Amino acid sequence: MREAALFGCCPRCGARTLFDGWIKFSxxxxxxxxxxxxxxxxxxxxxxxxxxxGTIIVALALWVQLSFAPPWWVHVIxxxxxxxxxxxAGLRAVKAWLLVAEYSRRAEEHRHDGSDLS
Numbered sequence: 001m002r003e004a005a006l007f008g009c010c011p012r013c014g015a016r017t018l019f020d021g022w023i024k025f026s027x028x029x030x031x032x033x034x035x036x037x038x039x040x041x042x043x044x045x046x047x048x049x050x051x052x053x054g055t056i057i058v059a060l061a062l063w064v065q066l067s068f069a070p071p072w073w074v075h076v077i078x079x080x081x082x083x084x085x086x087x088x089a090g091l092r093a094v095k096a097w098l099l100v101a102e103y104s105r106r107a108e109e110h111r112h113d114g115s116d117l118s
Contacts, residue, residue, distance in 0.1 A: 005097035045094040
């Protein structure tokens with residue numbers, strides 16, 4: 001499961017077909033035909049990762065401010081790019097991990113078949 005998340009491998013066959021771009025999922029695996037659109041990863045990984053990276057960045061910014069007292073523009077130059085790079089670099093792995101976790105637990109988006117249950 002870890003390798004699939006790190007390298008963007010299909011959770012069923014292990015081929016590196018999970019992504020069709022930097023963070024966009026492919027529609028399906030070109031090797032085994034697993035339909036990736038069945039899984040609902042949503043915006044959870046981005047929100048979780050932004051909060052985690054933000055916590056680390058704020059702690060580092062406070063430490064730098066209290067230790068060195070640099071001017072405000074040093075903080076802008078340091079922390080804005082580090083935050084963006086941290087979130088973008090981790091987003092691919094976190095999205096893949098969540099899709100692989102959904103696959104291994106047989107979780108998928110609910111599909112309404114159109115029948116009336118009332």
